[in-house]
Amino acid sequence: MLKVHQHTFNLTAAQCNAQRELAPAMLTQHIIECATEHADILGCGYRRLQADGMAWVLSRLAFEMKRYPGIFEKFTISTWIEDFNRHFSQRNFDIVSAETGETLGYARTIWVAIDLNTRRPANLEAISAIAETVTDRPCPIERPARLRPVAEPTDTRNYQFRLSDIDFNRHVNSARYVELMLNTLTLDDFDSAFLSRFDIEYKLESYFGQEATVSSAISTGRATMDSDIAVEGRHVCLSRSVMTPRAVPYSKI
Amino acid sequence: MLKVHQHTFNLTAAQCNAQRELAPAMLTQHIIECATEHADILGCGYRRLQADGMAWVLSRLAFEMKRYPGIFEKFTISTWIEDFNRHFSQRNFDIVSAETGETLGYARTIWVAIDLNTRRPANLEAISAIAETVTDRPCPIERPARLRPVAEPTDTRNYQFRLSDIDFNRHVNSARYVELMLNTLTLDDFDSAFLSRFDIEYKLESYFGQEATVSSAISTGRATMDSDIAVEGRHVCLSRSVMTPRAVPYSKI
Numbered sequence: 001m002l003k004v005h006q007h008t009f010n011l012t013a014a015q016c017n018a019q020r021e022l023a024p025a026m027l028t029q030h031i032i033e034c035a036t037e038h039a040d041i042l043g044c045g046y047r048r049l050q051a052d053g054m055a056w057v058l059s060r061l062a063f064e065m066k067r068y069p070g071i072f073e074k075f076t077i078s079t080w081i082e083d084f085n086r087h088f089s090q091r092n093f094d095i096v097s098a099e100t101g102e103t104l105g106y107a108r109t110i111w112v113a114i115d116l117n118t119r120r121p122a123n124l125e126a127i128s129a130i131a132e133t134v135t136d137r138p139c140p141i142e143r144p145a146r147l148r149p150v151a152e153p154t155d156t157r158n159y160q161f162r163l164s165d166i167d168f169n170r171h172v173n174s175a176r177y178v179e180l181m182l183n184t185l186t187l188d189d190f191d192s193a194f195l196s197r198f199d200i201e202y203k204l205e206s207y208f209g210q211e212a213t214v215s216s217a218i219s220t221g222r223a224t225m226d227s228d229i230a231v232e233g234r235h236v237c238l239s240r241s242v243m244t245p246r247a248v249p250y251s252k253i
Numbered sequence: 254m255l256k257v258h259q260h261t262f263n264l265t266a267a268q269c270n271a272q273r274e275l276a277p278a279m280l281t282q283h284i285i286e287c288a289t290e291h292a293d294i295l296g297c298g299y300r301r302l303q304a305d306g307m308a309w310v311l312s313r314l315a316f317e318m319k320r321y322p323g324i325f326e327k328f329t330i331s332t333w334i335e336d337f338n339r340h341f342s343q344r345n346f347d348i349v350s351a352e353t354g355e356t357l358g359y360a361r362t363i364w365v366a367i368d369l370n371t372r373r374p375a376n377l378e379a380i381s382a383i384a385e386t387v388t389d390r391p392c393p394i395e396r397p398a399r400l401r402p403v404a405e406p407t408d409t410r411n412y413q414f415r416l417s418d419i420d421f422n423r424h425v426n427s428a429r430y431v432e433l434m435l436n437t438l439t440l441d442d443f444d445s446a447f448l449s450r451f452d453i454e455y456k457l458e459s460y461f462g463q464e465a466t467v468s469s470a471i472s473t474g475r476a477t478m479d480s481d482i483a484v485e486g487r488h489v490c491l492s493r494s495v496m497t498p499r500a501v502p503y504s505k506i
Contacts, residue, residue, distance in 0.1 A: 011420050012286050012289065013286075013299065014285050014289065014291075014420070014421075014428075015281050015282075015286075016420065017416075017417075017419065017420075017421070018416070018420065018421065018423055018461070020421045022418065025417060028266050028273060029268075032267050033265050033266075033267045034266075036265065036266055036267065037265075040276045048268065064441070071421060087333075097359035147401065162434055162438065163270075163271070163432075163433070163435060163436045163438060163440060163443065164276065164432040165441065166269075166270065166271040167267070167269065167270075168266050168267075168269035168271065168273045168324060170271055170440075172461035173267075175267075179416075179417040182416060182417065183415035183416045183417055185416060186416065186461075187416060187419065187423075187461045190416065208271070208439075208440045209439075213493040232331055
């Protein structure tokens, strides 16, 4: 079985963010896509789990980037399984420039399966064969952090989930939460610095029409931001962003 | 010179909307990407225009779809130039399922060039060689409609443009306006019907931090919706959506 799956992307102009780079939310989506593709190839994807009344749910994600792919740059995301048991699967990633060969960053994810009827954690024993694909390929970044809700927000705003926020599972899209939290920051923040580390913990699903509150605490100097999104008084996800100054600030064209 | 440019896409699960289809805003983005790629190949892309202090601006877009690509479906967008003069370029598209060979829909776009300093329309004479690539390949849909602002809105809401709304040109992303306007509709609307025709006219650029008002008038029976987005009292874009009932309503999983 193919222990490492690779997907090469081409960052088109239309996909770039304001700094002409891959946006962190798009990186998140690509990471989820690569995981999904590899799981499909290994015969343990959504369709296989659905046959057993289960579905994969992304529980935690962390990524650390030295640099984001730039406009017109080709880059390859590789993914592999570091650990697997009947409770969860731990899947890692690296992101490499296909142009320069430079490793741009790494990501770690933790996936659980839920029972589609009870929405409770399911037992992954039925697909334990994928334990054979576990590999010790290195992923030299810290594991996804345990996060807490924001105690004293410096910024709070409301947002109602609408049509374009909903994914094929009828939940709010995992990458959309990343956008909503990073949208607390400004263009100036991303012109002068870049998101060097991002941790997110997905706790609950949320749905079309729900009213969410996005709360964030930005540190003095704007080097870190803790965020959470709450719906009906319950936290649906938590995140922590670390911003590192750019060697050269992005210059507007 | 290559008169027809083609790009084949694969609709991954992560990219699907709630009906497990290509979302209209993503179709818009793909159309823009294909246009950009072809212009680059023809030597009249953003980089060529930028050298002359100009940039392409999408002025009007219309598409008509019989069906949207579904989850895991491969589809090909072909693009070609129908008309070109020193004021504008008219570029058409068809969208074909790479699995069934079925033509899923057509699109028409009108592009103008602006002078990057004055933000006024520029003269395209410098790239008049691309007139040689004009072809009469058929595009059997009506030209993009002339639209008017909404006279009597049935739905109005405010939205502030944030980080994730901004594109590589530091303007609000063209596809994002499509999302914002269609977000006036509901999941139920898209479960029972699909967007069979969409016209949009881009009138002004808008920017990070600006407060927008999205106004829509939905017809009785919800078969059509006229929308506009206004910033500081000026209309930045206008659209018209036509919804056609699905043969079989989308059934939630």
